[in-house]
Amino acid sequence: MRKDQNLGEYLRMQGVSRRGFLKFCSATASLMALPPSAVSQVAEALATARRPSVIWLSFQECTGCTESLTRSHAPTVESLIFDAISLDYHHTLQAAAGHGAEAAREAAMEENKGEYILVVDGSIPNGNNGYSTIAGISNYEMLKEAAANCFAIVAVGSCAAFGGLPNANPNPTGAVAVSDIIKDKPIINVSGCPPIPVVITGVLAHFLTFGTIPELDALGRPAAFFGQNIHDRCYRRPFYERGQFAETFDDEGARKGWCLYKLGCKGPTTYNACATLKWNQGTSFPIQSGHGCIGCSEPRFWDKGGFYDPISAGQWGSRDALLGAAAAGAALGVGSALAARARKKKAQAAEEV
Amino acid sequence: MSSLDTIPVCTEVASGNVEPLLHEIRHALQRLAEGKEGTVIDLKRLPLAPGEEERIEATLGTGEVRAEIDALGPTLIQETSYPGVWLITHKNADDVVVARFVEVTYIPELLRSQQADIDAGIDRLEDELKN
Ligand code: SF4
Ligand code: SF4
Numbered sequence: 001m002r003k004d005q006n007l008g009e010y011l012r013m014q015g016v017s018r019r020g021f022l023k024f025c026s027a028t029a030s031l032m033a034l035p036p037s038a039v040s041q042v043a044e045a046l047a048t049a050r051r052p053s054v055i056w057l058s059f060q061e062c063t064g065c066t067e068s069l070t071r072s073h074a075p076t077v078e079s080l081i082f083d084a085i086s087l088d089y090h091h092t093l094q095a096a097a098g099h100g101a102e103a104a105r106e107a108a109m110e111e112n113k114g115e116y117i118l119v120v121d122g123s124i125p126n127g128n129n130g131y132s133t134i135a136g137i138s139n140y141e142m143l144k145e146a147a148a149n150c151f152a153i154v155a156v157g158s159c160a161a162f163g164g165l166p167n168a169n170p171n172p173t174g175a176v177a178v179s180d181i182i183k184d185k186p187i188i189n190v191s192g193c194p195p196i197p198v199v200i201t202g203v204l205a206h207f208l209t210f211g212t213i214p215e216l217d218a219l220g221r222p223a224a225f226f227g228q229n230i231h232d233r234c235y236r237r238p239f240y241e242r243g244q245f246a247e248t249f250d251d252e253g254a255r256k257g258w259c260l261y262k263l264g265c266k267g268p269t270t271y272n273a274c275a276t277l278k279w280n281q282g283t284s285f286p287i288q289s290g291h292g293c294i295g296c297s298e299p300r301f302w303d304k305g306g307f308y309d310p311i312s313a314g315q316w317g318s319r320d321a322l323l324g325a326a327a328a329g330a331a332l333g334v335g336s337a338l339a340a341r342a343r344k345k346k347a348q349a350a351e352e353v
Numbered sequence: 354m355s356s357l358d359t360i361p362v363c364t365e366v367a368s369g370n371v372e373p374l375l376h377e378i379r380h381a382l383q384r385l386a387e388g389k390e391g392t393v394i395d396l397k398r399l400p401l402a403p404g405e406e407e408r409i410e411a412t413l414g415t416g417e418v419r420a421e422i423d424a425l426g427p428t429l430i431q432e433t434s435y436p437g438v439w440l441i442t443h444k445n446a447d448d449v450v451v452a453r454f455v456e457v458t459y460i461p462e463l464l465r466s467q468q469a470d471i472d473a474g475i476d477r478l479e480d481e482l483k484n
Binding site (some may be wrong): 014017018019020022023024026027030031033035036037039055100233234235236237238256257275277281282284288 | 367393399405419443470
């Protein structure tokens, strides 16, 4: 797609009919978690959308986020979104390397000053900057330089959003999140280890469609995807309400698909879209496959106690006493979502101290 | 190694969302019949247990009209056994479902010929006849 072309013209040139375009808009609206009634607005905006420049920096990361993205399940629709942005630098995906690649990054930054979107995956070592460098430039320096003239930053993955695994105790590299370093730009945290691929594309589609920052939650995450916790949208929830818990991974409760709370499910304190968008071409998500949520989209999930310990045991004192309380609360039909939110707020407050 | 579909999966779990969804469709159909606007429901937004989407499909059944659109991958449009309730499945070129909607309307918008395509078609036919 040429830079001066809008998306409508580009799709027409590719032989995409108006019908095909409307289908693309329906799928994109669904991807952005917009109500189906918004399709006509999306169509109007997309038809005239210009192609934003995207610079993607990978710091201390495992490449899982890029892997997740390149495995997104809607090649036709999503590759169109990718064609529709100009991915000017992504050192894992691009063919160029070394100084040539850095020169291309600098040229794209200069050409799109104030307008490009900076995507970052990975945390930034802030103890000794020498821990991670690209073409001899430290991650810290490269982030500072690239952020200076960007329109907004998308921190992809829990590492860029919250420090993630590199930041886990004892944090040998002094890893920090993008938001710990950059204070003067809008930052959209697309957390998850890795994030759900369609959430990454959904955020890019939002930029493409509206050219604005989506509505964010208190942790800077797009509310459309992180506005509800896993527990609120979990199909096992009726079992939780009735106090029917699997006690081991192979007991009768597990076989009957009961709630995984006692096996360590962090769904009640985890905000993400897994329960509806699901993984692997929308096939399933961990809880559907019989394993609790490990809370990968929340800050410091790695240090919040054992993955197989109930939330109560990890954060709020004695395991048995609290399990008893949780089960009684469930049996009484206590609003668990409210309780979960209170717990989350408490956890955040505790972390901020 | 056994294939994935030989692994037994518990499918008797109920999210409690199927009946409310069917009622939502009933209300939407009543509104349509009263001359009010149609409704589109995004099926991928609802938390459903394994097997529940199939249950919804089975309850709605299949009606008289079935159409396939070939645009950016196949789209299946099926009128259900309840006239006015359509199941629309958008797939990509790899035959993977990318979006699924229940549309309560007289005729889904996507089935109509689109003005822009008609205009392009006139140009093509004119060119064809000139040669
Ligand atoms: S605790 Fe986990 S398995 Fe149980 S209802 Fe909540 S999210 Fe689902
Ligand atoms: S279910 Fe929980 S741990 Fe698993 S991917 Fe989703 S948020 Fe992360």
